[in-house]
Amino acid sequence: MIPLIDLKAQYISIKPEIDSAIQGVLDTGSFILDKEVSGFEGEVAEYCGTRYAVGVGSGTDALYLALIACGVKDGDEVITTPFTFIATSEAISRCGAKPVFVDIDLETYNIDPSKIEERITSKTKAILPVHMYGQPCQMDEILRIANNYGLKVIEDCAQAMGAKYKGHTVGGISDAGCLSFFPGKVLGGYGDGGMVITNNEDISNKVRLLRAHGAKDKYFHPVLGINSRLDSLQAAILSVKLNHLDSWILERRSKANLYSMLLSDVGEIVVPSEKYYHVFGYYVLRVKGRARLQQYLLEEGIGTVIHYPISLHLQEAYKDLCYAKGSFPNSELAQEEVLSLPMYAELRDKQIEYICSKVRGFCEEY
Numbered sequence: 001m002i003p004l005i006d007l008k009a010q011y012i013s014i015k016p017e018i019d020s021a022i023q024g025v026l027d028t029g030s031f032i033l034d035k036e037v038s039g040f041e042g043e044v045a046e047y048c049g050t051r052y053a054v055g056v057g058s059g060t061d062a063l064y065l066a067l068i069a070c071g072v073k074d075g076d077e078v079i080t081t082p083f084t085f086i087a088t089s090e091a092i093s094r095c096g097a098k099p100v101f102v103d104i105d106l107e108t109y110n111i112d113p114s115k116i117e118e119r120i121t122s123k124t125k126a127i128l129p130v131h132m133y134g135q136p137c138q139m140d141e142i143l144r145i146a147n148n149y150g151l152k153v154i155e156d157c158a159q160a161m162g163a164k165y166k167g168h169t170v171g172g173i174s175d176a177g178c179l180s181f182f183p184g185k186v187l188g189g190y191g192d193g194g195m196v197i198t199n200n201e202d203i204s205n206k207v208r209l210l211r212a213h214g215a216k217d218k219y220f221h222p223v224l225g226i227n228s229r230l231d232s233l234q235a236a237i238l239s240v241k242l243n244h245l246d247s248w249i250l251e252r253r254s255k256a257n258l259y260s261m262l263l264s265d266v267g268e269i270v271v272p273s274e275k276y277y278h279v280f281g282y283y284v285l286r287v288k289g290r291a292r293l294q295q296y297l298l299e300e301g302i303g304t305v306i307h308y309p310i311s312l313h314l315q316e317a318y319k320d321l322c323y324a325k326g327s328f329p330n331s332e333l334a335q336e337e338v339l340s341l342p343m344y345a346e347l348r349d350k351q352i353e354y355i356c357s358k359v360r361g362f363c364e365e366y
């Protein structure tokens, strides 16, 4: 079986380093917000080219805390894409704000900047673009609109750590960027974890305060916060992995390139485009008759996943927002046709050739 992602293969490739990092933390007996965490925050800030980085409990919490730190509150509206994981809009809703969706560009699966302006109202407070699958959004256009209307911009980089927009690493291009270290992400820990990166000292200070119960000094709480900290164990593991990230991204890019070379002439298939430096958090095709292809690949020992089968505006959890089917045709088309193929740095070229021959065989027969 070729799985969608193989976390064990990655572990085996760096086992001695990881084991000794974990042992090191166990030996110190210190597990919360110690030098492992502050050290790793510094490394991520340097990697992403931002002045500040604050480790938190998950990518979802990174989004929530960044939104709060940017002043998003009850009754506000935040513009985002309907074609993403629900954590994006969940974070907005958790602030008491309303997610306002804007359709995607089918070439990149990212929010279409030309459709943002018509959705801005007097309640709009921020824009939350998502760098889907690892491909940066059109940030110049988004930032220009935000500037004109005095809106904050928060980037959801959960799938795109290390991706670059015109030479700038994502997350540091706007007011704040949110990273996820969920195990299956481009940089994944062995459990949950996340980070807010920013060049804004005020946002950094606020997130730092809020992630630890709003405490400035221990047991003195100027504001109410939450408990959402990056564990020292995760920080130690992620710090080891960060040293390998650039080479893993190059591997991902080369696998993606091989896939696209072998599949681009198959009539039924749309391979991913690369507009800006893409890290291929997922390698995603579009194909008609997806269900049958997915079933066939499963029978041939190839694991695939649909990211994501229902756009957020059509989720039951958001029925109160009253979006009708057909509101966002591109997002709705994508939800019917996207299919993620196996993608991880350790995937072998021979395996990609096998996968592509199966995909091609199926498409040519049906």
Ligand SMILES: *Cc1c(COP(=O)(O)O)cnc(C)c1O
Residues within 6 Å of the ligand: 058, 059, 060, 061, 084, 085, 087, 088, 130, 156, 158, 159, 179, 180, 181, 182, 192, 193, 194
């Ligand atoms: C994974 C993901 C998140 C949430 O990250 P967690 O660390 O799992 O909380 C948010 N947004 C997107 C686009 C994601 O893919």
